[in-house]
Amino acid sequence: MSSESAPLWDLPEPSRPAPAPKAKPARAKPAKASARLGQPRKGQQRPAPELPVARVVVDIPLAHLDRPFDYQVPEKLHEAAVPGCRVRVRFAGQLVDGFLVERSETTEYERKLAFLERVTSSEPVLPPALHAVCRSAADRYGGTLSDILRLAIPPRHAKAEGEPPREPAPPPEPPERAAWAKYQAGPAFLDALVQGRPANAVWQALPGEDWPRRLAEVATTVAARGRGAVLVVPDHRDLARVHEACAELAGADAVVALIAGLGPAERYRRWLAVLRGAVRIVVGTRAAMFAPVADPGLFVVWDDGDDLHLDPHAPYPHVRDVLMDRAHATRSSLLVGGFARTAEAQFLVESGWAQPVLAARPELRAAAPRVTPVGEDFDVARDEAARAARLPAVAFEAARQAFGAGAPALVQVPRRGYVPGLACGQCRTSARCRRCAGPLTLPGGSVDGAPKPPACRWCGVPETAFRCPACGSVRLRAVIVGAKRTAEELGRAFPGVPVRTSGAAEVLASVPGKPALVVCTPGAEPVAEGGYGAALLLDGWALLGRQDLRAGEETLRRWMAAAALVRPAASGGRVVVGAEAGMAVVQALVRWDPSWHAGLELAERRELGFPPAMRMASVEGSPGAVAELLDDLPLPDSGELLGPVPIGELDDEGNAARERVLVRVTRADGKALAAALHDASARRDARKAAEPIRLQLDPLALI
Structure with a gap:
């Protein structure tokens, strides 16, 4: 080993006279606990006079570091380092962000503790209640606390944080409760909210129900008692409707909307208003499930079967489950609402943890539209364009009746685009690209007045001379007709009737109550003024035939969401569904009984050993x-x-x-x-x- 790298005790003795003996030093005193905490010498940092130990959750998403670490609080940061604040610490030689979750007098760490580098902000953004919620969610999904904290706490915006606090809104007046009398156990649920007793319910809304207003009523009932409410909906269109209803009942100052699409300053400003107790009602999309509302009394999730309620980031928490844990931990109430019912919601009912809130059958019959199922072998309408769009004769007549009554007709197509897939018109063999074997599709549009030829969806090369390799035919047919192609064909079938499309990047929020064809993909149905006169649910086999455990449940949810926008049968409302009448999912739609279908789904999953069993x-x-x-x-x-x-x-x-x-x-x-x-x-x-x-x-x- 060279002298440059060898330790001092391995170097040879120098060739010089031995030094004179020195006086024996005084014996050192035993180290005190304060020295172990880093009691400084002159010129060094001094620890805080009280509670000098800070427990910090570092922002490092590694599972073996998923625990608090102890640091010393320097004297200069004693006032600023409050529990819940953001801090910067040195971890493994690097400066990292973290949250100070607790201050203590002692530590179990045997070595000298490092000091906090700085307090980023003294705002207690991680109060004990929110910390417990995030820890519970991380444990439930086998994830880390830092991953959950990224979802729960928005990034800091210094300017918004430095603004004067928002004045707390006064408690609103209790709202009317008459609309809930239509539902069995509805008044009892509201009584529990008024009395502050925890009550959990699964609400099946009536078709045509003004559900944003009903949710605003339960939230305002809780806010009138001075407690908080969190309402989570799938998307921004639902959020706008619920926020408007809550602002109308409770006042604009008593409600705040949280959504990821807000800018960083506005999002943080609204989140701080919730944290500081300035607002009692929070409505939002997925991220609002962690909203730090003060003294929560009610948590609501609408349409829990929508996949938008599942966060796509690790550890993939679901809104329903997080709100269920929060309601249980805080002895608050939980309301799971929707037109349909999931197997998970049915499990809550059958286990006795939640009670069903259903309308009586007379109320249901008065509100539901007439549902007519048609199978694969239906009679196609005589109109040439309707035949091209595979429109059943009964659906053709239902749409014409809706237009005659001055109402729009909704057409739900389970594919977006022009023609999602092509096949041989003779033998039904899938049409493939000769260059890369990718699937062919019709791009839509025209060139010099002629329709564009089919093109490959993988490489984009057009196919101008298709010939089936199996039978030699040159004809092509659509495997599944998309929304845009359906809109074109129906536009020819109903000349003079406006055709509007909703789906993908062009989703409509609402349409006027005038004769029109509204062609949309599932989940993109706009609300019609006065309700639709008819809903045509085409290609049901495309939804039911998916290789998915939840195919039946998801199909019924999408069908009922569209059918709920149709006028009652007494007002001429008609729903035509393109599926066989003998299927359980179709029968559930005809009878408007999603709880029965959810019970069948849950029983099958118990037998097969699938969630939620x-x-x-x-x-x-x-x-x-x-x-x-x-x-x-x-x-x-x-x-x-x-x-x-x-x-x-x-x-x-x-x-x-x-x-x-x-x-x-x-x-x-x-x-x-x-x-x-x-x-x-x-x-x-x-x-x-x-x-x-x-x-x-x-x-x-x-x-």
């Missing part, structure tokens, strides 16, 4: 990474592995670049599974595993 986790990654994690995963006693199965295309040897394994346990072992997955992730992170892996508990898609 069981808890499941999805493990995705490369075959080696998945196998490595499963070898290191101690399963609970009820644990069972399903898979692995390949994801994506296979190579020439039949291997896939990614695989997925499902882990299934009973609900009683759900927490143990989440903890085991978290610990396995922590060990992977600690050894710096190179290949990423995706873990998700309670995934929506299992097939």
